[in-house]
Amino acid sequence: MIVIDGSQGEGGGQILRNALGLSLITGQSFRIHNIRGQRERPGLMRQHLTAIEAAMAIGGATCDGAGVGAAEITFRPGSVKGGDYRFAVGTAGSAGLVLQTLLPALMIADAPSRLVLEGGTHNPYAPPFEFLERSLLPLINRMGPRVEARLIRHGFYPRGGGSMEVDITPSPLRRLDCHDRGAxxxxxxxxxxxxxxxxxxxxxxxxxxxxxxxxxxxxxxxxxxxxxxxxxxxxxxxxxxxxxxxxxxxxxxxxxxxxxxxxxxxxxxxxxxSTAFAGPYLADQLIVPFSLAGGGSFTTVKPSNHTKSAIAIAEMFLGRQWQIEAQSDGTHLLSVK
Missing domain, CATH: 3.30.360.20 (RNA 3'-terminal phosphate cyclase, insert domain)
Structure with missing residues (x-):
């Protein structure tokens, strides 16, 4: 079983979300302690609990210790199944971050999926819907899967109440080398x-x-x-x-x-x-799919703690090493071997 310290690196919810997604894909169980250990309010919040429940639903998984405020859980994956799913955060917690948890497994699943995700679509603690639709998903689609997202209702912090629909047609992932962003x-x-x-x-x-x-x-x-x-x-x-x-x-x-x-x-x-291909937030999101593709590279600005934490979790589950090289133009080249 993989053991993760949730306070390492950026010490937030991304560590948990990436671990859930990679656990579903690899079939490896994990225990995480000190969940969100570097946050002002550590432990699971409602959106993180929804991500766990969603991972359990699509992957036939079990989880011990999950509850709002919990600092430690043990997650045991089952078998991922494509299909129609609906998940509601119930607060302004990010629906997009629930998608971040589920997307890696569903885009290489056994069948297409449709997700309805309800909660926050625009809040200051997560990428807004437009980032997912226009920055991240076009690159995912270039890797093989077909993912289409539609904003049904805006959901702002603190009210929430937003909704998005996501259609996922799975496919094996092919590597990308993203060095030149073009004109x-x-x-x-x-x-x-x-x-x-x-x-x-x-x-x-x-x-x-x-x-x-x-x-x-x-x-x-x-x-x-x-x-x-x-x-x-x-x-x-x-x-x-x-x-x-x-x-x-x-x-x-x-x-x-x-x-x-x-x-x-x-x-x-x-x-x-700059000449960087990926901004700091896009860089975070590319680590898992590039790792799953078994190769690829991109340039970005100075890697953030979020990016480094994503790399650490991906290496734990997949054993594929990332290399970070500073470039003469001030960017950094990130490549997975």
């Missing part, structure tokens, strides 16, 4: 707001226009139904020929619209000024 195509800035004064998004867009040297028709405001709020997010997208980067800034109490927009704009400009 820049479209750019887009979208400010979403629900149940909050419209002046917030106008100020976000005005500030983003001042910082970004993008055409005026790239900037958009989208007002959602009042009952979907309160919520606000600024999404900045840079679509290159081979990859799309999506940077998000979430409105929250005590942070001005101007400050939010300046921070998000600075992040997208930093990515665009």
């Amino acid at each position: 820049l195509g479209a750019t887009r800035a979208t400010a979403l707001v629900a149940g909050l004064p419209g002046d917030i998004v106008r100020r976000e867009i005005m500030t983003a226009r001042e910082v970004l040297d993008w055409p005026h028709d790239c900037f958009h405001i989208e007002r959602l139904a009042e009952e979907r709020g309160p919520g606000n997010v600024l999404l900045l997208e840079a679509a290159f020929e081979q990859v799309t980067e999506v940077v998000s800034g979430f409105g929250r109490f005590g942070v001005s619209a101007e400050s939010l927009a300046k921070t998000a704009a600075s992040r997208i400009l930093g990515y665009m000024a």
Whole structure:
């Protein structure tokens, strides 16, 4: 049995999610202790418990010790089955992070699957739906599987209530080598707001226009139904020929619209000024599928603790080693052997 210290590396929920997915694929049981040991509120939260329950449902697995607040569990996988599944977090916890748990196993399963995932689709502690749809899934589709995601309802923190549907057609994974992102195509800035004064998004867009040297028709405001709020997010997208980067800034109490927009704009400009293929969040998400493909590489900015933790868990379950090499242009080349 694999034993994992959940406080290692980034010390958050990603360690648990990656372990669940890789356990389902490899058939290896694991015990994890100090779950989310580096978080202000350690232990399992509702979204992590939903991920465990979902992994049990698709994989005929058993789990000892699971419950809100639990710091240790033992997970024993069964056999993964494709099919139609519905999972609800029940809070604003991220539905997308539940997808992160299930996707690796279902994209190489015995049959197609359809998932309905309910919970948060836009919250500051997880990639928003647009990142999954436009940054991650196009690369997964290039590896062989076919994954299509649809946003049914927005779900903001703290209310939740969002919903997404995901169709997965499995296939063996083929390696990708992602070094050149190609020429820049479209750019887009979208400010979403629900149940909050419209002046917030106008100020976000005005500030983003001042910082970004993008055409005026790239900037958009989208007002959602009042009952979907309160919520606000600024999404900045840079679509290159081979990859799309999506940077998000979430409105929250005590942070001005101007400050939010300046921070998000600075992040997208930093990515665009580099030659890195994958931004820091996309790099995290590529570790498991590239490991499962048995080879591949990509360039990114300086690897984060999240990326290093993903590598450590993948190496535990699969025994395939990753190499990180600093490049002369300031990027890093990550490759799995």
